Amino acid sequence: MTKDVTLVPDVSQDKLVDLYKQMWVIRFFDEKVDEFFAKGMIHGTTHLAVGQEASAAGACALLDNEDKITSTHRGHGHCIAKGATPDKMMAELFGRTTGYCKGKGGSMHIADIDIGNLGANGIVAGGIPLAVGSALTAKMKKHDYVTVCFFGDGATNEGSFHEAVNLASIWDLPVIFVCENNLYGMSGNVNEMTNVKNIADRAAAYGIQGAVADGNDIVDMMNKTNDAVDRARNGEGPSLIEAKTYRWKGHSKSDAKKYRTREEENEWKAKDPIKRFREVLIEADILTEEKAEEIRKAAKKEIEDAVEFAENSPMPTEDDLLTDVYA
Amino acid sequence: MREITYSEAVREALSQEMRKNDDVFILGEDIGVYGGAFGVTRGMIEEFGPDRIRNTPISESGIAGAAVGSALTGMRPIAELQFSDFITIALDQMANQAAKIRYMYGGKGKVPMVLRTPSGSGTGAAAQHSQSLEAWVAHVPGLKVVQPSTGYDAKGLLKAAIDDDNPVIFYEHKTLYGTKSDVPEEQYSIPLGQADIKREGTDVTIVAYAVMVPRALEAAKELEKEGISVEVVDPRTLVPLDKETIVKSVSKTGRVVVAHEAVKRGGYGGEIASMIAESDAFDFLDAPIKRLGGAESPIPYNPELEKAHVPQVPDMIKAVKETLNKA
Ligand SMILES: Cc1ncc(C[n+]2csc(CCOP(=O)(O)OP(=O)(O)O)c2C)c(N)n1
Numbered sequence: 001m002t003k004d005v006t007l008v009p010d011v012s013q014d015k016l017v018d019l020y021k022q023m024w025v026i027r028f029f030d031e032k033v034d035e036f037f038a039k040g041m042i043h044g045t046t047h048l049a050v051g052q053e054a055s056a057a058g059a060c061a062l063l064d065n066e067d068k069i070t071s072t073h074r075g076h077g078h079c080i081a082k083g084a085t086p087d088k089m090m091a092e093l094f095g096r097t098t099g100y101c102k103g104k105g106g107s108m109h110i111a112d113i114d115i116g117n118l119g120a121n122g123i124v125a126g127g128i129p130l131a132v133g134s135a136l137t138a139k140m141k142k143h144d145y146v147t148v149c150f151f152g153d154g155a156t157n158e159g160s161f162h163e164a165v166n167l168a169s170i171w172d173l174p175v176i177f178v179c180e181n182n183l184y185g186m187s188g189n190v191n192e193m194t195n196v197k198n199i200a201d202r203a204a205a206y207g208i209q210g211a212v213a214d215g216n217d218i219v220d221m222m223n224k225t226n227d228a229v230d231r232a233r234n235g236e237g238p239s240l241i242e243a244k245t246y247r248w249k250g251h252s253k254s255d256a257k258k259y260r261t262r263e264e265e266n267e268w269k270a271k272d273p274i275k276r277f278r279e280v281l282i283e284a285d286i287l288t289e290e291k292a293e294e295i296r297k298a299a300k301k302e303i304e305d306a307v308e309f310a311e312n313s314p315m316p317t318e319d320d321l322l323t324d325v326y327a
Numbered sequence: 328m329r330e331i332t333y334s335e336a337v338r339e340a341l342s343q344e345m346r347k348n349d350d351v352f353i354l355g356e357d358i359g360v361y362g363g364a365f366g367v368t369r370g371m372i373e374e375f376g377p378d379r380i381r382n383t384p385i386s387e388s389g390i391a392g393a394a395v396g397s398a399l400t401g402m403r404p405i406a407e408l409q410f411s412d413f414i415t416i417a418l419d420q421m422a423n424q425a426a427k428i429r430y431m432y433g434g435k436g437k438v439p440m441v442l443r444t445p446s447g448s449g450t451g452a453a454a455q456h457s458q459s460l461e462a463w464v465a466h467v468p469g470l471k472v473v474q475p476s477t478g479y480d481a482k483g484l485l486k487a488a489i490d491d492d493n494p495v496i497f498y499e500h501k502t503l504y505g506t507k508s509d510v511p512e513e514q515y516s517i518p519l520g521q522a523d524i525k526r527e528g529t530d531v532t533i534v535a536y537a538v539m540v541p542r543a544l545e546a547a548k549e550l551e552k553e554g555i556s557v558e559v560v561d562p563r564t565l566v567p568l569d570k571e572t573i574v575k576s577v578s579k580t581g582r583v584v585v586a587h588e589a590v591k592r593g594g595y596g597g598e599i600a601s602m603i604a605e606s607d608a609f610d611f612l613d614a615p616i617k618r619l620g621g622a623e624s625p626i627p628y629n630p631e632l633e634k635a636h637v638p639q640v641p642d643m644i645k646a647v648k649e650t651l652n653k654a
Contacts, residue, residue: 043451043630044450044451044452044453044628045450045451045452045456092628095628095629095630095631095632101628103627103628103629103632104453104454104625104627104628104629104632105453105454105628106451106452106453106628108452108453108455108456109453109454109455109628121455122452122453122454122455122456123412123413123416123455124385125385126455154384154385155385157384157385157386157389158385158386158387158416159386159388159389159416160416185356185384185385186356186357186361186364186385187357187359187360187361187382188356188357188382188384188385192382193384193385194384254366255361256361258360258361259360259361315629315631316627316629316631316632318631318632318635320627320632321622321624321627321632321635321636322622322623322624325623325624325625
C-alpha cells in the first residue's frame with residue numbers, strides 16, 4: 001500500500017526504490033574497496049565517495065543510456081549511477097582483463113562509453129572540457145542527449161574549469177556542471193581556496209544558471225538537476241549545480257586527515273544521505289523497514305558477487321602491453 | 328655518517344635554504360598541514376608558517392606562473408607539483424615564460440625558481456600519474472633539468488638548484504622517496520652539470536638516471552658474478568649534461584647502454600646516445616650504442632604490465648650482454 005506521493009516530478013516510486021538500492025551499492029562498493037586496499041589486495045590508489053552517494057545517484061536519476069557523463073578520480077559512485085555493473089568495476093580494480101579497461105586503467109580511469117560514461121579522470125578538472133566537447137557534438141549533430149559533468153570543489157580553481165564553462169555558455173551547450181562540494185580538495189578547505197560563498201555563485205560570471213543543492217538529500221539533488229537537464233534538453237543552455245556534501249573518508253590511503261576535526265566528520269555522518277532517503281521513503285509509504293533491509297542486503301550481495309567475479313577473472317599477459325595504444 | 332631517506336634529504340635541503348634566505352619560499356597544493364602528496368614538506372609549516380609554506384588551490388598553471396613572476400621580481404620560489412604529469416598544465420608558464428624571459432628580454436631579468444615534482448611509475452597510479460616527461464622539458468632551452476638518484480645527491484643538487492639564477496625542473500622519483508643513504512647534516516652543494524660515477528668498471532658503461540641507477544647497480548652486481556665489469560654513470564642533471572664524464576667512461580669501456588624509464592621513443596636517452604656517437608668516444612666503440620626505455624604505450628595499471636613497461640634489472644643484464652656479444 002503506497003501513498004500517492006510524488007517526491008520528484010517524472011520519477012516513479014519504483015525508480016525511487018531503485019535509487020535507494022543504488023546508493024547502497026555505491027556505499028558497499030567503496031567500503032569493500034577500502035577494505036581490500038588496506039589488505040593490499042588492490043594496488044595503486046583509490047578515492048572513495050562514501051557519504052557522497054546522493055549527488056551521484058540524484059544527478060544521474062533521469063539520464064538514459066544515450067546521455068553522457070564525465071567523472072573524476074573519485075568516480076566509483078558516478079560510474080554505478082550511470083549504469084556500470086560492480087563486477088566489471090571490481091575486476092578493473094583487481095587489474096583483470098574482464099574489467100572495464102581490461103586492467104589497464106584502474107580506479108581513476110573507469111569508462112563505459114557504450115552507456116555514456118566518458119570516463120573517470122586522474123587529472124583534476126580534466127573531464128570538464130571533455131564534457132563540453134560531448135555537449136558540442138550533441139548540438140552540432142542535433143542529438144538530444146545531455147552531458148552531466150561531475151567535478152569537485154577543488155577542480156573549480158583550475159583554468160580548464162573556467163575555460164570550459166565559458167565555452168559552454170557562449171555556445172549554449174546542453175551540459176550540466178555538477179560540482180560535488182565536499183568541502184575539501186585533498187586538504188585544501190574550500191573556504192580558503194575560493195573567495196565565493198557558494199561555488200554555484202560562479203555561474204553568474206559566465207551568464208549561466210546556478211543552483212545550490214543539498215548534496216546529502218537525493219530528493220533535492222534530483223529536483224535541481226532534473227530542472228537543469230530539462231533546460232538542457234530544451235536548448236536553454238548549461239547550468240551549474242553545486243551539491244553541498246562531504247566525503248567521510250580521507251582523500252586517499254595516505255591521508256592522516258589533520259586538516260579537519262572528528263567533530264566535523266561526525267556532524268556530517270549524522271547527515272548520512274542513505275539513512276535520510278530511507279526515512280523519506282518510509283515516511284511516504286514507498287518502503288517498509290523490512291523491505292528497506294532486504295534491499296540493503298541485496299546490494300551487499302551484489303558486491304560480494306562482484307568480488308567473486310573479479311577474483312575468478314584472468315590477469316592480462318605481457319602481450320597486452322602494446323594493444324589498444326592506437327585505434 | 329647519518330642515514331636518512333631521500334625524502335628527508337629533500338626536506339633538509341629545503342629547510343636549510345629557507346632558514347638561510349628569507350627570499351626562499353615554497354608554494355604548492357597540500358604542502359601545509361598535509362605535508363605534500365608524498366610527505367616531503369611534512370612539519371615544515373610549523374617552523375616556517377603559512378606565508379612561506381604557501382598552500383595553493385589546485386591550479387598548476389597558477390602555481391608555476393606565480394613562481395615565475397615572483398622569481399622575476401626578487402624572490403626565490405620553489406613550486407611543488409604533486410605529480411610530474413601535471414607539468415602539462417604548468418608547461419606554458421615553464422616553456423613559454425620561465426625558459427625564455429631572460430633571453431627575450433636581452434639578458435634583462437632572471438627567473439631563479441625551482442619546480443620540484445615527483446615522476447615515474449611503480450606505484451600503480453596508472454597512465455595519468457606515472458609518466459616520465461623529462462625529455463619534454465630538456466628540449467626547451469632556458470630550463471635546467473635535474474634527476475637525482477640518491478638522497479645525498481638530492482640534497483646537494485637541490486641546494487644548487489635553489490642557488491641557481493635560472494628556472495630548474497627538479498625531478499624526484501616517487502619510488503626513491505623511501506630509500507636511505509648517507510647524507511651529511513651540514514650544507515653542501517653539488518654543481519649542476521656534474522655526473523657521478525656510481526660504480527667503476529671496465530667492460531661496459533651503463534648511463535642511467537633516477538630509479539634506473541639502483542637497477543643498473545643491481546645489474547652490475549649480478550654481472551660481476553659472471554666476470555663482467557660494469558661502470559655505472561649517473562649524469563644527475565640532464566641539462567646541463569656532463570658530456571665529458573660520459574664520453575670518458577665510454578671511451579674507456581668501448582660499450583654503452585643508456586637506460587631510462589621514460590618511453591624510449593623520443594626519450595632523453597636518444598640525446599645521450601647521439602652525443603656519444605658525435606663525440607671522440609665513437610672511435611672507441613666496440614658495439615652499437617644500446618638504448619633501454621619504456622614501452623611505446625601509456626603506463627598500464629595492472630602491476631605486472633606496469634613492470635613490463637619499464638626497464639628492469641634483467642633487461643639491463645640482457646642489454647649489457649648484447650653489447651658484449653656484438654664485439
Ligand atoms: C591537475 C591535478 N592536480 C592535482 C591532482 C592531485 N589531486 C587529485 S584529487 C585532488 C583533490 C581534488 O579535489 P576536488 O576537486 O575538490 O575533488 P574531491 O577529491 O574533493 O572529490 C588533487 C589535488 C590531480 N590529480 N590533478
